[in-house]
Amino acid sequence: MAPMSRYLTPQKISLLVLVKLYCTSQLPSSCTIPVLSFILTHSQTLPPVLSVARAQPSHDSSYYVSFPISAFEEVLQGHAFSMPGRTLLDVFLEHMWKLNSFDALHSLFDSIGGLLAGGDEDGEHDANPDRIILSRTSPLGSFVRRARLEFTRLQFVSALKLWTSFIQYRAPTAQWTRRIAGLAAIGVDAVAADIGLQQGDALYEVAYGHLAEEEDTDQSLSVDDFDRLLDFQLDQLQRLGCRVPEEMRTQLRDMLGPSGVVLRQSHLVQFFDAWKAGDYTSAFDNLHRYYDYAMQTRDKIHYQYALLHMAILQADFGCFGEAVAAINDTISTARENQDMVCLNFALSWLNHMSKAYPKQMKGVGYMGMLGTERDGLTFLKTKAREAKMWNLLSATLLNEAKLCLSTGDSVTRAFEFMYQASHLNIRENINNNGSVMLLTSTIYSRLGITHLSDAYCHLLLLVYNDTSPIDERIRATCRLAFNEVQTGQYDKGLARIESIDQSAHGVLKFRQYIFFSTGLIKLKRAIRHTDWSACESYLTSLKPDIATDPELSFLLQSTHIEYLIARSLFSEAFNTIEDLSTSLKEEGADILHRVTLLLLKADMFRKLGTPERGFSVALRAASVAYKSKLIPQLWIALGLLCNILNGLGEFGEAMRLLEAIVPQSMLVEDNHLTGILYSHLSDSLIGLAGQDDISTSHGTRARSTHLSNAEMYIDRARDCFKKVEDIEGECEQLVKRAIVAKLRGDEQLSEEWAQNHNKVWEEGRARIEGGK
Amino acid sequence: MGSLSHADEVQLKAQLQDAVGACTERCLYQSAKWAAELLNSFPSSDDDGSDTDADSPMSDRMPQTPGNRSTKDAIETRLEARELPKFLLAKTYFDAREFDRCAAVFLPGPLPKGSVHLGSSPATKAKQPLKGKAKVGTPSKQKLPAEGMPGLSQKALFLSLYARYIAGEKRMNEDSEMILGPQDGGITVNKELPGLSAILEQWFEGLPGSGRHGQGWLEYLYGIVLTKGKNEKLAIDYFVRSVHLYPYNWGAWQELSSLLGSVEELHEIAGKLPQNIMAFIFHVTASQELFQSTDQVHNTLGQIMSIFPASAFLKTQQALLHYHQKDFDEAEQIFSNLLVSDPHRIDSLDQYSNILYVMSMRPKLAFLAQLASTTDRFRPETCCVVGNYYSLKSEHEKAVMYFRRALTLDRNFLSAWTLMGHEFVEMKNTHAAIESYRRAVDVNRKDYRAWYGLGQTYEMLEMHSYALFYYQRAAALRPYDPKMWMAVGQCFAQIGKYGNGIKAYKRALVAGSYYDAGVGSSFGSGEGSGLGGGILDPDVLYQIALLYERMGDVRQCASYMEMVIAQEEGEGLEGFEEEVGNGVGVTMTTSRARMWLARWEYDRGMYQRAMELANEMCQDGMEVEDAKALVRDIRARIEREKGDARGD
Numbered sequence A: 001m002a003p004m005s006r007y008l009t010p011q012k013i014s015l016l017v018l019v020k021l022y023c024t025s026q027l028p029s030s031c032t033i034p035v036l037s038f039i040l041t042h043s044q045t046l047p048p049v050l051s052v053a054r055a056q057p058s059h060d061s062s063y064y065v066s067f068p069i070s071a072f073e074e075v076l077q078g079h080a081f082s083m084p085g086r087t088l089l090d091v092f093l094e095h096m097w098k099l100n101s102f103d104a105l106h107s108l109f110d111s112i113g114g115l116l117a118g119g120d121e122d123g124e125h126d127a128n129p130d131r132i133i134l135s136r137t138s139p140l141g142s143f144v145r146r147a148r149l150e151f152t153r154l155q156f157v158s159a160l161k162l163w164t165s166f167i168q169y170r171a172p173t174a175q176w177t178r179r180i181a182g183l184a185a186i187g188v189d190a191v192a193a194d195i196g197l198q199q200g201d202a203l204y205e206v207a208y209g210h211l212a213e214e215e216d217t218d219q220s221l222s223v224d225d226f227d228r229l230l231d232f233q234l235d236q237l238q239r240l241g242c243r244v245p246e247e248m249r250t251q252l253r254d255m256l257g258p259s260g261v262v263l264r265q266s267h268l269v270q271f272f273d274a275w276k277a278g279d280y281t282s283a284f285d286n287l288h289r290y291y292d293y294a295m296q297t298r299d300k301i302h303y304q305y306a307l308l309h310m311a312i313l314q315a316d317f318g319c320f321g322e323a324v325a326a327i328n329d330t331i332s333t334a335r336e337n338q339d340m341v342c343l344n345f346a347l348s349w350l351n352h353m354s355k356a357y358p359k360q361m362k363g364v365g366y367m368g369m370l371g372t373e374r375d376g377l378t379f380l381k382t383k384a385r386e387a388k389m390w391n392l393l394s395a396t397l398l399n400e401a402k403l404c405l406s407t408g409d410s411v412t413r414a415f416e417f418m419y420q421a422s423h424l425n426i427r428e429n430i431n432n433n434g435s436v437m438l439l440t441s442t443i444y445s446r447l448g449i450t451h452l453s454d455a456y457c458h459l460l461l462l463v464y465n466d467t468s469p470i471d472e473r474i475r476a477t478c479r480l481a482f483n484e485v486q487t488g489q490y491d492k493g494l495a496r497i498e499s500i501d502q503s504a505h506g507v508l509k510f511r512q513y514i515f516f517s518t519g520l521i522k523l524k525r526a527i528r529h530t531d532w533s534a535c536e537s538y539l540t541s542l543k544p545d546i547a548t549d550p551e552l553s554f555l556l557q558s559t560h561i562e563y564l565i566a567r568s569l570f571s572e573a574f575n576t577i578e579d580l581s582t583s584l585k586e587e588g589a590d591i592l593h594r595v596t597l598l599l600l601k602a603d604m605f606r607k608l609g610t611p612e613r614g615f616s617v618a619l620r621a622a623s624v625a626y627k628s629k630l631i632p633q634l635w636i637a638l639g640l641l642c643n644i645l646n647g648l649g650e651f652g653e654a655m656r657l658l659e660a661i662v663p664q665s666m667l668v669e670d671n672h673l674t675g676i677l678y679s680h681l682s683d684s685l686i687g688l689a690g691q692d693d694i695s696t697s698h699g700t701r702a703r704s705t706h707l708s709n710a711e712m713y714i715d716r717a718r719d720c721f722k723k724v725e726d727i728e729g730e731c732e733q734l735v736k737r738a739i740v741a742k743l744r745g746d747e748q749l750s751e752e753w754a755q756n757h758n759k760v761w762e763e764g765r766a767r768i769e770g771g772k
Numbered sequence B: 001m002g003s004l005s006h007a008d009e010v011q012l013k014a015q016l017q018d019a020v021g022a023c024t025e026r027c028l029y030q031s032a033k034w035a036a037e038l039l040n041s042f043p044s045s046d047d048d049g050s051d052t053d054a055d056s057p058m059s060d061r062m063p064q065t066p067g068n069r070s071t072k073d074a075i076e077t078r079l080e081a082r083e084l085p086k087f088l089l090a091k092t093y094f095d096a097r098e099f100d101r102c103a104a105v106f107l108p109g110p111l112p113k114g115s116v117h118l119g120s121s122p123a124t125k126a127k128q129p130l131k132g133k134a135k136v137g138t139p140s141k142q143k144l145p146a147e148g149m150p151g152l153s154q155k156a157l158f159l160s161l162y163a164r165y166i167a168g169e170k171r172m173n174e175d176s177e178m179i180l181g182p183q184d185g186g187i188t189v190n191k192e193l194p195g196l197s198a199i200l201e202q203w204f205e206g207l208p209g210s211g212r213h214g215q216g217w218l219e220y221l222y223g224i225v226l227t228k229g230k231n232e233k234l235a236i237d238y239f240v241r242s243v244h245l246y247p248y249n250w251g252a253w254q255e256l257s258s259l260l261g262s263v264e265e266l267h268e269i270a271g272k273l274p275q276n277i278m279a280f281i282f283h284v285t286a287s288q289e290l291f292q293s294t295d296q297v298h299n300t301l302g303q304i305m306s307i308f309p310a311s312a313f314l315k316t317q318q319a320l321l322h323y324h325q326k327d328f329d330e331a332e333q334i335f336s337n338l339l340v341s342d343p344h345r346i347d348s349l350d351q352y353s354n355i356l357y358v359m360s361m362r363p364k365l366a367f368l369a370q371l372a373s374t375t376d377r378f379r380p381e382t383c384c385v386v387g388n389y390y391s392l393k394s395e396h397e398k399a400v401m402y403f404r405r406a407l408t409l410d411r412n413f414l415s416a417w418t419l420m421g422h423e424f425v426e427m428k429n430t431h432a433a434i435e436s437y438r439r440a441v442d443v444n445r446k447d448y449r450a451w452y453g454l455g456q457t458y459e460m461l462e463m464h465s466y467a468l469f470y471y472q473r474a475a476a477l478r479p480y481d482p483k484m485w486m487a488v489g490q491c492f493a494q495i496g497k498y499g500n501g502i503k504a505y506k507r508a509l510v511a512g513s514y515y516d517a518g519v520g521s522s523f524g525s526g527e528g529s530g531l532g533g534g535i536l537d538p539d540v541l542y543q544i545a546l547l548y549e550r551m552g553d554v555r556q557c558a559s560y561m562e563m564v565i566a567q568e569e570g571e572g573l574e575g576f577e578e579e580v581g582n583g584v585g586v587t588m589t590t591s592r593a594r595m596w597l598a599r600w601e602y603d604r605g606m607y608q609r610a611m612e613l614a615n616e617m618c619q620d621g622m623e624v625e626d627a628k629a630l631v632r633d634i635r636a637r638i639e640r641e642k643g644d645a646r647g648d
Helices: A010-024 A029-043 A048-054 A061-065 A070-076 A088-098 A102-115 A139-153 A156-175 A178-185 A190-195 A202-208 A223-240 A246-259 A264-276 A280-297 A300-316 A320-336 A340-356 A358-363 A373-386 A390-406 A411-428 A433-446 A450-463 A470-486 A490-498 A502-506 A508-528 A532-541 A550-566 A570-587 A591-608 A611-627 A631-647 A651-666 A671-691 A697-723 A727-744 A747-771 B006-025 B029-039 B044-053 B055-059 B066-072 B074-082 B084-095 B099-106 B122-126 B129-137 B143-151 B154-175 B193-210 B217-228 B232-245 B250-259 B263-270 B277-289 B295-307 B312-324 B328-341 B349-358 B362-375 B380-392 B396-409 B414-426 B430-443 B448-460 B464-477 B482-494 B498-517 B538-551 B554-569 B588-603 B607-620 B624-647
Strands: none
Touching: A010 A029, A010 A088, A010 A102, A010 A139, A010 A156, A029 A070, A029 A139, A070 A088, A088 A156, A102 A139, A102 A156, A102 B362, A156 B362, A156 B380, A190 A202, A190 B328, A190 B362, A202 B328, A202 B362, A223 A246, A223 A264, A246 A264, A264 A280, A264 A300, A280 A300, A300 A320, A300 A340, A320 A340, A320 A358, A340 A358, A340 A373, A340 A390, A358 A570, A373 A390, A390 A411, A390 A433, A390 A591, A411 A433, A433 A450, A433 A470, A433 A631, A450 A470, A470 A490, A470 A502, A470 A508, A490 A508, A502 A508, A508 A532, A508 A550, A532 A550, A550 A570, A550 A591, A570 A591, A591 A611, A591 A631, A611 A631, A631 A651, A631 A671, A651 A671, A671 A697, A671 A727, A697 A727, A727 A747, B006 B029, B029 B250, B029 B312, B074 B084, B074 B154, B084 B099, B084 B154, B099 B154, B154 B193, B154 B217, B193 B217, B217 B232, B217 B250, B232 B250, B232 B277, B250 B277, B263 B277, B277 B295, B277 B312, B295 B312, B312 B328, B312 B349, B328 B349, B349 B362, B349 B380, B349 B414, B362 B380, B380 B396, B380 B414, B396 B414, B414 B430, B414 B448, B430 B448, B448 B464, B448 B482, B464 B482, B482 B498, B482 B538, B498 B538, B538 B554, B538 B588, B554 B588, B588 B607, B588 B624, B607 B624
16 A cells, blocks of 8 residues: 555645636636635635634534545536536536546646746736736645645655546546536546557556555545644644544544554544543553654654643643652753743643642642742743743633632632633633633622523533533533532433533543532432432442542532531531541632531531530631622521521521521522521521510510411422422421411311421432332 | 478477576576567467477477587586586575575685686776686686586586676675765676686686587676676677577577677677577667668568567567657557557566657656556666656656666666766756766667767867767767767867868768658768758758858858758659658748848849849748848849949
């Protein structure tokens, strides 16, 4: 098998024929645009950005590289030529079949030079004003020039190979129209026809006999096309972090395999693929292989990139020690080679890692290169500005915004940084919008405006779906799912997560993320269902490890505590909380996490029946949450405080507080929270009713008003709990109703509520049984 | 020898069969191929019939064939029988391209050191063969290995020495530098030659006394060795001996023909050759290579072809003869048919490509290149075809690349050297061109194109007297090619030897008329008039006229100018054949001649004639401005004369 041609393919020759036709004969103006856009799409002279924007997702990328001859038919069939009764296709095919010998092919390439401006000095083209002269730098002009250059560089044998594959490529058109049938009847080669050769003659067989055998179209791809294909794959892999789809992989293998061409990029593609597949050893193997080959052709300049890749790879597989060593090497090499881009990127990455995995990084002896985190970010920001690395600058700004949030600084500052980054993205056309959207969504969810948070997630998924990394897409989807879970739509949330593209499952990291998210939702539901055996089985499989996403791992831990509290395993819960809070303090963790822990602690005391003990905790949580605008946490804390006030008999104050916050808390769209708040409100009302003096008529009236209000809130709370399928909460409200009915003296009604309670409880039990 | 009797044909077949076997045994693959091809080119109708009765003569063919006469030689037979296992071993080694190992089977140990200066010093070339022989023979210590040699059959000895020779050639190629690289002087020599020469020398010295008879093979090998040593006279002797002893070894004939530098030498040697079919074929081939396409050669070829109607080799010779005769269409046709009948044959396709090149048939040349390169990319012929194609497309760099590749494949591939020279000339790289041509000439001194190219290159360098030498060589090789003589004449003119120049141009006229008439009959008619033959080249006539003018012989000049004009209508051909009767028409040259004549007539006062000529020029539309000016002048003069006359 002869090696693949470098650039020229039969398709490109056909395009050249079309270009020549376009330039030399007067095409009707109606077909100018379709013809030109067809040529441009296929000649690949456009910059990649544009072609990406234009590419329809339904088309495989290789479609553009190797397209069948029928593609010409589709475009050209519909247009009439200036000569009546002839379509453009006829003319085109006529030109195609005029290439009737190997020499004619050479002549074609000789003649296309004349299409270029200044191609022939003798001013010959002035003779025909209808002719279109291509500027040398126009897309068509550069296509023509490139084709000519490549043809000149061809060895005779390669040119011959090109010719035969062109014959093959053209062959199906012979039957298309009657007009070219005459031309085609001469056969593929006029010279052979002159000698009087027929198919089957010995001489003919020598020249063209192999045509019949070579059915495969390995020539329809040139090395250049393949380069582009692999570059596209790499771009996808790097930008989106996905894997090469299975069908694409087999296709690539089929194309590469027989040709015997080994392209460097193919190693890189394999490296990324193996990495994302979690195949640590092959990833390393391929990384080394790629850079070994890259060294051979380029300079040693790329050594730091090899190290950088290695560091990222190591960290990805949880080998932080090796990763830190590699990144240190990267930094020193980059410094040595004056590669600011690489250096800054390495520093930024290091900064990110120490933020994301502080414990692990400290564990391997990383002490921080740039002093405090804030200093580090400022440093990176200036560096990025100096080196005009807008990408890095944008990422750093987002990091700064995140830092603001996590330390509980003012939210406005965070917004400021974020808008700066967003502005930069637009101005410099940086594809960093996914992160901005996610961060905005995070900020809004911290501010307790859930629908805005949702909106940004939707925005990311709708608008930037094609251009943002899979990672961000998955995060957005999971966040949406969690928000749905808050309102009790477990199934919808699960379905949403399940709807994530299957291709994401190919990457180990994403797979784990999805797995944990699904598990988390199921665990939450099981806790609400009080299905302890299910909880236990979930919990065993949901043990976060080192490499788990830190965000998710905290969620898992807090849910674990929730489970312990719900199951009344208080001492265990207490120990876990204490452990976690110390480790969080060490890490300097996100303020949100610490507040959440405080709230859990306070909740535990409530559950324990001694809410007063959690007073200081809840108060602290409330003040911190208020200061750093963690609104949902603030409502929870206030709810706990009200509960404490209720416990202390300060019903009036509790009621006033609750009435103030309940409407606002609705914004959070957390039904469980709302249920709890309603329940507390009803408690306060009942407490007030208890304080009412029933001896006076006024007191009696007030009590009954309080009671009916309480009943109303109980019902509301019950609805909320029912929505989130919190069986305990629901039953509690039913019990409250029964008690209130009893208090009213309506024994029968009380009995009814009690039975109702039993029924619900039984149903809950049955649900658990049925679930198993 | 028109047609062979049936018995003769059967015998010839048997001999050819035998030759294939004998050549294959000795690993002379090309000769074997040649013989086998010939064996298969008898008329096909006879094949069916001879199938049955082929056996009877086959049985008694042994005593008849001359090749087997020596096999009958009792000593050789005995020796061959004894060493058969070893011979088979050696043969397999040779086939596996392990030449040194093959040689060592019969001749272990190093060869005796012969005189290294045997051939490489140019002095020996001029010396008497006997002297060269004596020089080799002098060292006495070399007698030692010779003692063991009678124990070897000639066949074994041939194979081992031939293997040695091939091994030496291989090493020589490996040692050679890149083609036309800085170190590539073409002087790398086969280091085995002196040793081989010494052994063979001894062997032949001892032959008369040993009671053994030569079989032709060792003679052939010795001839090769002598040729490489530039000891050509002796080499010819040995080749003649070889073909006498065994005529069916085509290699020997080929070597012999490559040693012939001129027709005279061919005629001289013809008498010494055996009279058989091989000699006829040789004669035709040698004549072809010496560009002798006379009727006699054609006739001989025709007769041979009646015996071997299907022989591609003979057809090629025929086509080449036509080519030398500038009958391109015919040559092209023959080659084209050859291509159809034997599509995988690459031999002498480079010649075909030359023909197509001259005919500017680009598509066909491309097709040919396609064909050749599908069959075998790494044959020098293929590379030449491709190179020619690129040359025709004016892509000279690529052409050079392919010629260079051809030469890397075979350093002695003559046409590639010449063609590469042409390319270098096109690329204005005169030094490289000269070197290429020189190498071509060194490979084969009969290549007139290379000589001509050398002359042309030196002319480009304005070294006319130097170029003259080369043109003369070229003209000597192709006495009937007007182009050569024109070049010679031009050079003479440039260096101021007008008389010689005129002579050369007249030769060109004669040669031109010879070719144009298609027959040699008109050759030799008076040089002075030059009108004896068919149409004459007006350019040449014009040049002659100019030279006469420079010599101050205006009268002669004028007569030649008249002749130039005469060619327009082909006036000189009255009574000659119709088809050649049409003239060249009005050309630049004839117009110039007419202009000159008009001026001349004007100068000597023949205004009427001058007027006529000038008017003709106006009609022809050439140099109208000048002609009109002249007409005006003439009118003025005529008017004035009339006025004068009236005044008188």
